[in-house]
Amino acid sequence: MPRHIVCLTFDFDAISGFISRGQTSPSWISRGEFGPKAGAPRLIALFRKYGIRTTWFVPGHTIETYPRESEAVLAAGHEIAHHGWTHRPPTTMTRDEEEEELVRGNESIVKLTGRKARGYRSPTWDLTPHSVELFLKHGFVYDSSLMGDDYLPYHARQGDAIELLKPAVFGRETPLVEMPIHWCVDDSPHFEFVRTETTVRQGLMNATGVLENWVNDFLYMREHCEWGVLTYTCHPFIIGRGHRMMMLEKLIRACADNGAVFMAMEDAVAEFRERMTKGSDEER
Template sequence: MQATEPRIDATPRWPDGKRSCVALAFDLDGPTGSAMLDGSIWRNPAYFTLGAYGPWRALGRILDVLAERGVRATFFVPAWVMENWPSQCREIVRGGHEVAYHGYRHEAFWTLTPERQREIMEISTQLFERHLGVRPVGFRTPSGDWSAETPGILAEFGVRYSSSMRGDDRPYVLDAKSGLIEIPARWELDDYASLAYQRRPDFPAGLDRIASYETTLDNWRREFDGSHDEGLCMTTLFHPKVSGKPGRIALIEGLIDHMLAAGDVWFATGSEVADWWMSSGQASA
């Protein structure tokens, strides 16, 4: 899905005349996903603990980095993770960051019936309110895709924006009927693409090594430089369990420091970006 009337020549406007926008985002997946959904994760303690490392250990490092630099972010959290690590997730809210929907157990939404999607959203809403006292307005599809009914279902639960699709490098109206704003993310800024490795199940399939940290940071910086030069909106697909480790946290630090050094950047949460896009009249431009 993408905007029905692309704004090819439109340069976005950002608050206080900032040149570009950065909406840092982290997917706090934990030990969720297909292995949990098919039950195999319970027979693979190594895989379970790899995921649990995210909320249990790595999240704190991410929050410390953001606090030290005075930068806020959005955390997309499967409700099962919040249910099992509630105190860690409460630290996200205490730090002034945004939490948003990311399924219950990181389900592939495009495979689910509309009824099941509603059930997951209902469960997730109840858990966010119970454990964090918030009702999220953002959503990132866990599977990177969804069914035609999903935007309307999200609107039923008060979701105002998504960060799931790839149709632009600026926010756009994803679904005219629901008014859902899309803040597109790109695989180039997914830490899984460079840093993830798991032996059994083999992920990424066929790879026997991870990328150079120096090359990875250089790639991320170049993505920001291009986005900043054109005055666009950049968001990330980072995962604490992947890039929140002692050696890799320097990559997150280096990227944020590079963006701060560039200056003239509006750092915002997903909901702030979506609200600005609507209130500034750019959603209909």
């Protein structure tokens, strides 16, 4: 029987993303502040209306700075997963610093939820050659930072040897489940206007056009996959604006009308692992 899962995921960066880029003026901070203040309560209410459980990747900085708002996400039944303590990309850190971030982020999550995170998503979606090994060492079940597939979770590799003048040699598959993501189903590149001294990212796309793309990604999965998971990535400070909230609700309805099963990422991972086990049993 075909089954098409949708994971709605939220990177609850609040002000941590701006701080990690050195953007600490009151104006930058206010941009991030919109997330916990206005965006998150709207999202929580929307998912209550449709009875949908979602996944929130929450930096430790957000948990410690906005404890009440983080608690509200948990109290509404959503999964809390790891997104660093600061919002620094792992690729800017040494192996020891990367591990410290994992440990400190988990300490904040344990304080909030009573247990360590099962899932991790890298700020900026850039992992280091150490990341997978560290995830396994610290008990993570899944990561959601790579783009090697769209509808099918897979097992993350460790130990790839990638050198400019040689053919790539791929490392071994690990037990870590990868829940793939992509910029095309992420609200940030479509919507967030960012101007720095040297760059402008226009963003501010018409939400109806983005909705059409996002619904079509679901319809393609429905047409071509017997079983699959489609992950959408949003940020409360970006998706929480009026016209984008309307788009998100239309997305939920369009997917639901076409048979989508909405679930938190940890539950989709569990279903994937169960299918893999059954599949290998059947092969015997």
